Amino acid sequence: MPPSTFTSHSPLHLAVIMDGNGRWATERGLPRSAGHTAGAEAVRRIVTAAPGAGIGTLSLYAFSADNWRRPEQEVDGLFTLFQSYLADELELLRQNGVRLTIIGRTDRLPLALRSAIRIAERGTAAGRRLHLRIAIDYSSRDALVGAANLVRGRPVDRHRLARLIGEADRGGTAPEVDLLIRTGGERRLSDFLLWESAYAELWFTDKRWPDFGETDLAAALAEFRGRDRRFGALPEPSNATQLRRAGGTR
Numbered sequence: 230m231p232p233s234t235f236t237s238h239s240p241l242h243l244a245v246i247m248d249g250n251g252r253w254a255t256e257r258g259l260p261r262s263a264g265h266t267a268g269a270e271a272v273r274r275i276v277t278a279a280p281g282a283g284i285g286t287l288s289l290y291a292f293s294a295d296n297w298r299r300p301e302q303e304v305d306g307l308f309t310l311f312q313s314y315l316a317d318e319l320e321l322l323r324q325n326g327v328r329l330t331i332i333g334r335t336d337r338l339p340l341a342l343r344s345a346i347r348i349a350e351r352g353t354a355a356g357r358r359l360h361l362r363i364a365i366d367y368s369s370r371d372a373l374v375g376a377a378n379l380v381r382g383r384p385v386d387r388h389r390l391a392r393l394i395g396e397a398d399r400g401g402t403a404p405e406v407d408l409l410i411r412t413g414g415e416r417r418l419s420d421f422l423l424w425e426s427a428y429a430e431l432w433f434t435d436k437r438w439p440d441f442g443e444t445d446l447a448a449a450l451a452e453f454r455g456r457d458r459r460f461g462a463l464p465e466p467s468n469a470t471q472l473r474r475a476g477g478t479r
């Protein structure tokens with residue numbers, strides 16, 4: 230890993246909606262598949278930069294449950310690309326302490342991809358520097374429905390529901406998303422990590438995903454760290470005033 234150019238804080242959960250591969254390719258007179266291939270390079274860059282940038286969990290949206298509506302050729306091409314990525318990156322992920330988990334349904338995926346997923350998940354299970362979660366055939370609403378079906382009459386609170394969502398999307402309990410980045414100019418969540426992003430800061434860029442790099446990540450994180458995250462409370466100075474009024478010592 231290159232030395233960090235970022236300040237360190239407690240590990241963040243960064244979620245990324247990687248959009249704009251197709252337009253990146255079309256703008257260059259290339260087939261859409263070339264955009265996805267270039268997108269895989271951007272994934273490599275961000276996964277490499279993430280631990281040094283203070284990120285402990287990185288969730289990447291690679292294929293939504295609604296993406297099945299794309300032409301079969303594109304869908305097949307994406308699955309082949311995911312499979313190559315998993316096989317090609319396995320050793321590097323392991324060396325870099327990255328634990329990889331696929332979130333979403335796997336039962337509709339081609340057998341070869343399922344097998345690559347199994348090998349990559351088992352092979353990286355000991356990774357502790359970064360938890361990389363790649364969403365494939367993923368729908369946040371389906372994960373919530375899946376969690377509701379696991380409730381089985383027992384009362385739920387937020388913690389239990391979060392655990393059940395992790396069971397339903399097969400990713401285990403994830404920390405709440407701190408920052409959600411969407412590239413490619415659109416400004417929507419597209420059924421990604423809806424529960425987990427309840428208090429996420431949102432950061433949008435027009436940049437196409439294949440052009441996204443370490444500098445963009447640093448810019449997003451710098452803006453994130455400058456934001457006042459109040460989680461429904463009052464801004465810090467008013468908090469202090471209230472504490473003083475209440476006889477607090479802070």
Ligand code: FPP
Nearest residue numbers: 247248249250251252265268269272291314
């Ligand atoms: C959305 O952009 C992107 C996808 C549906 C695919 C995401 C896949 C990758 C980034 C490839 C590599 C991923 C991994 C995990 C190795 P779009 O193609 O819909 O872009 P458009 O809106 O410009 O058409």
